[in-house]
Each structure stands twice: as C-alpha cells, then as structure tokens.
Amino acid sequence: MTKVLKWGILGTGSIASKFTGDLPFSSSGQAYAVGSRTKESAEKFAAKFGIPKAYGSYEELANDPEVDAIYVATPHPYHKDNTLACLRAGKAVLCEKPFTINAGELEEVISYARENKLFLMEGMWTRLLPAVVQVKQWLKEGRIGDVLHVDADFGFRTGFNPASRLFDPNLGGGALLDVGIYPVSFASMIFGSKPQSLASTAFLGETGVDEQFTLLLSYEGGKTASLSGAVRLGLRNDAYIYGTEGSIHVPSFFNAHSAALYQNGEAVETFTDDRTSLGYHYEADEVARCLEEGLLESDAITLDESLAIMKLLDEARQQWGLQYPMES
Amino acid sequence: MTKVLKWGILGTGSIASKFTGDLPFSSSGQAYAVGSRTKESAEKFAAKFGIPKAYGSYEELANDPEVDAIYVATPHPYHKDNTLACLRAGKAVLCEKPFTINAGELEEVISYARENKLFLMEGMWTRLLPAVVQVKQWLKEGRIGDVLHVDADFGFRTGFNPASRLFDPNLGGGALLDVGIYPVSFASMIFGSKPQSLASTAFLGETGVDEQFTLLLSYEGGKTASLSGAVRLGLRNDAYIYGTEGSIHVPSFFNAHSAALYQNGEAVETFTDDRTSLGYHYEADEVARCLEEGLLESDAITLDESLAIMKLLDEARQQWGLQYPMES
Structure with a gap:
C-alpha cells in the first residue's frame, strides 16, 4: 500500500471492538476516527484503541474529510441508514453482516452506491480468511x-x-x-x-x-x-x-x-493459519486493495452476491x- | 438362552456372508442351513462357514423343520417374496434393510406376519449396536x-x-x-x-x-x-x-x-465398543430374545416404525x- 487507509468506526459495540482491535494487523489501514451516539462512548472507545478522533455522532464521523472508509458496526436494523449516511458523505463503506434486514433495504443501499460510484462491501469477513x-x-x-x-x-x-x-x-x-x-x-x-x-x-x-x-x-x-x-x-x-x-x-x-x-x-x-489476530484485518485490507485499484466492489463477495x-x-x-x- | 436358535440364511451374497460370519459371536444362535438359487452356490457358502445344511432353492430352506428363523439376504426387490415365502412356511424372519421396495410391499408382508402371528423384524442392525x-x-x-x-x-x-x-x-x-x-x-x-x-x-x-x-x-x-x-x-x-x-x-x-x-x-x-465382530450378531440375539419371550416383534424397531x-x-x-x- 502506498497510502495508509484511514478508517472510521461507526459504532462502539462488540463487533466494532473486534474489528478495531485487529486493524493493527492490517497492512494497509489504521483506525483514525470513531463515531458513537454519545461523545462519552466514542471517547472511551478511542482511548481504548488509541484512535485520534472521537465523535459524539455518526454524522460527524461521516463528514470528517480525513476518513477514507467507514466500518458500519451497529446492530443490523441500523445498517441501511448508517451505510447510506456514510455513502452520502462520499465514504467507502464496509458494512458488518448481515448487510441489512432484507433485500429491499439492501437494494436501496446498493443503488445509491452504484449511482454515486462509491465503494461498498458486506463485511463477510470469513470469506477472506x-x-x-x-x-x-x-x-x-x-x-x-x-x-x-x-x-x-x-x-x-x-x-x-x-x-x-x-x-x-x-x-x-x-x-x-x-x-x-x-x-x-x-x-x-x-x-x-x-x-x-x-x-x-x-x-x-x-x-x-x-x-x-x-x-x-x-x-x-x-x-x-x-x-x-x-x-x-x-x-x-x-x-x-x-x-x-x-x-x-x-x-x-x-x-x-x-x-x-x-x-x-x-x-x-x-x-x-497461525494468525494471532481474530482475522478482521483481511477484510480491511481487501477494502484498501479495491480502493487502490479503483474498484467499486470486491470480487471476493460482490454486491450482486450479497443481494442474492x-x-x-x-x-x-x-x-x-x-x-x-x-x-x- | 436355553435353546440354540437355528438360523437359515436365504441368499449367499455379501451381506449374507457378513451376517453368517458374525453368528459365532452370537450368544444364542448358529447358522444351521443356507439356501441359494443353485445348489452349487449354497454348498460353497455352507463349506465356507461350516453350515450343516445347504439347499439349492429358497423353498427347501424355508421348509426345513429344523430351521427356527431365517435371515433374508437377497437384493431388496426380492425381500417381499422371499420374506412371505419364509413366513408361509411358519418361520420367524429377520429381513435385511431396506425391508422392501416400498410401503405397499411392506404392508403386505407385515399383514401376513401379524395375521399368522409370526415374528418379523427389519434387519436395521445399526440400531442394536x-x-x-x-x-x-x-x-x-x-x-x-x-x-x-x-x-x-x-x-x-x-x-x-x-x-x-x-x-x-x-x-x-x-x-x-x-x-x-x-x-x-x-x-x-x-x-x-x-x-x-x-x-x-x-x-x-x-x-x-x-x-x-x-x-x-x-x-x-x-x-x-x-x-x-x-x-x-x-x-x-x-x-x-x-x-x-x-x-x-x-x-x-x-x-x-x-x-x-x-x-x-x-x-x-x-x-x-471393542468388539472384533462386524456387529450383525446383535440383531440375531435380539431375534432370539424376542422368540424366547414370545414376542412377535422387537421393540428396538417395531413393524409400525419400519412401515412409517x-x-x-x-x-x-x-x-x-x-x-x-x-x-x-
């Protein structure tokens, strides 16, 4: 990687911790900012993982111009809105599985990403281990x-x-x-x-x-x-x-x-595989690779496949x- | 067991060999006779397993008054006719799985056994291991x-x-x-x-x-x-x-x-289970137990269950x- 990918972490729950804890194993990315519904939770999470920026709202995270890609780590009923908000701010998005609640929601998200030529990927991390x-x-x-x-x-x-x-x-x-x-x-x-x-x-x-x-x-x-x-x-x-x-x-x-x-x-x-990480950094690296190559989706798990x-x-x-x- | 159960083996194929080869491990039975479509095949099988009687037809086997129970070991399309022939001769029958080709055939066989108060059981040997x-x-x-x-x-x-x-x-x-x-x-x-x-x-x-x-x-x-x-x-x-x-x-x-x-x-x-046998003698012993107790079917696998x-x-x-x- 010629450039470090600056990750924004949207959400501070268990899966957000796992992903962020694995980012140091990534060859391409770093946790740059975290956004939570409360400033307190964001700051606590940032302190734990040594993240430079902590935001008390998802909007602020999405609008940070330094953030390259956002990992959406909220419970799945919120994935659609959270992902759309990030896409609207022009960010590449890696959304934790399941992508959304149903196909109707996912179609909406995919359409927006495709129409606006933004990178989008389901965080089905297993597929990249x-x-x-x-x-x-x-x-x-x-x-x-x-x-x-x-x-x-x-x-x-x-x-x-x-x-x-x-x-x-x-x-x-x-x-x-x-x-x-x-x-x-x-x-x-x-x-x-x-x-x-x-x-x-x-x-x-x-x-x-x-x-x-x-x-x-x-x-x-x-x-x-x-x-x-x-x-x-x-x-x-x-x-x-x-x-x-x-x-x-x-x-x-x-x-x-x-x-x-x-x-x-x-x-x-x-x-x-004798990795000592959990293994979430592989999907982070995949996002970085795709962005570097100018791809709007990963061929490891395409948007059409996620939708199907x-x-x-x-x-x-x-x-x-x-x-x-x-x-x- | 107070009495040795004298088994008739109907068929001389691979499964007949397995069952007969296991009979010496049985606590209740012995291979007493074998019936095949040809005298030659029956005699060869009898010689191999030290079986006293060898018949060149299934009818002769079924009609040997010394035979207590018959193990039907032909291919499954013949199970119905072979089993019925043995039942008609008044024998207890253990029929290799699958019992018959379909439920219609099996109903016929079960009906005959029940009407004539004869023991009948599917040789689903696994269930008795x-x-x-x-x-x-x-x-x-x-x-x-x-x-x-x-x-x-x-x-x-x-x-x-x-x-x-x-x-x-x-x-x-x-x-x-x-x-x-x-x-x-x-x-x-x-x-x-x-x-x-x-x-x-x-x-x-x-x-x-x-x-x-x-x-x-x-x-x-x-x-x-x-x-x-x-x-x-x-x-x-x-x-x-x-x-x-x-x-x-x-x-x-x-x-x-x-x-x-x-x-x-x-x-x-x-x-x-450190048995050295294949394990077919357990079903032979189950037949012997049922006959000794005057049961017409085994509760390890009932005829109703086989039919279902x-x-x-x-x-x-x-x-x-x-x-x-x-x-x-």
Missing part, C-alpha cells in the same frame, strides 16, 4: 473434483433472554440473520448465490424469532447444501465440502484457522412467516 | 437435554457402473434405499418415525436412480433432522445429535464402534419423481 482462501484455491484446482454437496452449520447455546438483541424482533433477532448468514454465504461462495430451490424449517421461539433453522438448497445438476443455524443450541460449527474426488473440512469455518483436504478418507493436505444471499434469507423467513416489525 | 444402545441410554437419561436437531449422513464413493445393483432401477438402486435408510432410521429412533414435514432434494443420475439426496425432516416443536446419502460421493458418515444441554457424536454411526457425549464443547463421556420409515422413503421418491420399474 487465509484458510478459506486456501479452500477456494483447492476448489479452483479441482482437488476434490466436482463439488456436489456442502454441509455447514453455526449454532451456539445462549441462555434465553427476551431482552437481548438475539431474541428481539425489533432488532432483527434470530439465528438466520445473526449466525445463519455464515453457512449461507459459505455455500454461496461454492455453488453461487442462486439455488434452484430452497426448502427450510425453523423453530420460532416465544419472542417470534427463529431460534433454530435448517435450509436445504438445491442447485443445478443435483448439487445440494444443507445449512443450519441456532442461537440456543451448540452445533458442530464446521463446514464440509464434498466432491467427486474428495472432500474438504473447515473446522469452525466462521472464524477458520485451518482446513483439511481429504482424498479416500485421508487428509492429504492441511492448511493452518439477502433474497434467500428473505425467502426462508417468508416460508416461516417471520416478518420483523419494521417490515410491516 | 452397543454404541447406539449407549446413545439411547444417554438420551433417556436426559444427558443432552431436549434433542432439537439431528444431522446424519452416509455416502460412499463408488465408480459409476450402470450394471451394478446400486445403479440399476430394476434392483431398487440408488442411495436412498441402500444407504439413506441408515440416517433416516437413526433420526426415527430419536424423534419418532412421523415428521410433520419432509423436504428433499436428489440428484438422479443417468440410470434414473438417486445418486445423492438430502432430506430435511421437521418434527413438532421445531425439531429437525438433516439427512443425506450418496453412492458416488464419500460423505462424513457420522451422526450428530444436538440437545439443549449438549450433543452426541457417533462416528461412522452405520457401524458404530463408539459414541461421545459433549457438554459445553467438551467430551464428558465416551463409549467404546418406508412411507417416508416413498414420499421422498415421489418428490423426486423416482419410481422403480416394478412399481408401475
């Missing part, structure tokens, strides 16, 4: 032949708390948008984002959001993906890719540190009769 | 709380051979009946055999049979099972059971040698448009 990049390379090299089936799940067991974001319909709660998007995005990376059909099932708990779900996606040529997510159930959290000549196993694929290539039941190659994934999530929720209050 | 019995015990004790999701698959990679039984529609080929019935029966063992809904997808290859499939079963209360099978694709071949308080992993569950109970991500208990499973398989095939020639 070295182990996943290695998986893509193995697939490209045909190491497991034709891929016919993908099996991935992500579920953790949290206590039931109707007040928490995870269970609150007003905050887009439920397993699908919070963790389910990982296996869905992973399958999309392999088979493309447009399956021929989607069958699904979900358990809607007492707050009305999906505490557990499974999606069965069918692609041309009989290819399939079986994907599950849960917020009150610890799942395996691994991804498996099955091909005609072998298979690939990615343990804890949502924050992958390794991947193994199997042939005839034996691991013939393994990849281990969001449409799939919408379709699944429609099958379950799950509509969020802000959608009605 | 010590590791699986241990799993049932853990579940009964509530060790993983409420079970909410089951994930199981069984797939192996065999070369495409249109002449082989696996790919031949006339022999009931395809993944579902051959290997798919294992994960389906496993889920049935846990959630019961009657899901609220079944979504499925399959790849029908050039011979018209399912080379790969996934079933998504939904049960009351949002419980789900994601089950896959394949004959040209090596899958994981493990079963996972996810509950509110933990999970259970059964590696190679279709011939389980072990099982592990997890809580908070750690194996808190493991079971290892077969109806599920029928429904899946109907969704795929897969009908066997003998069904039209």
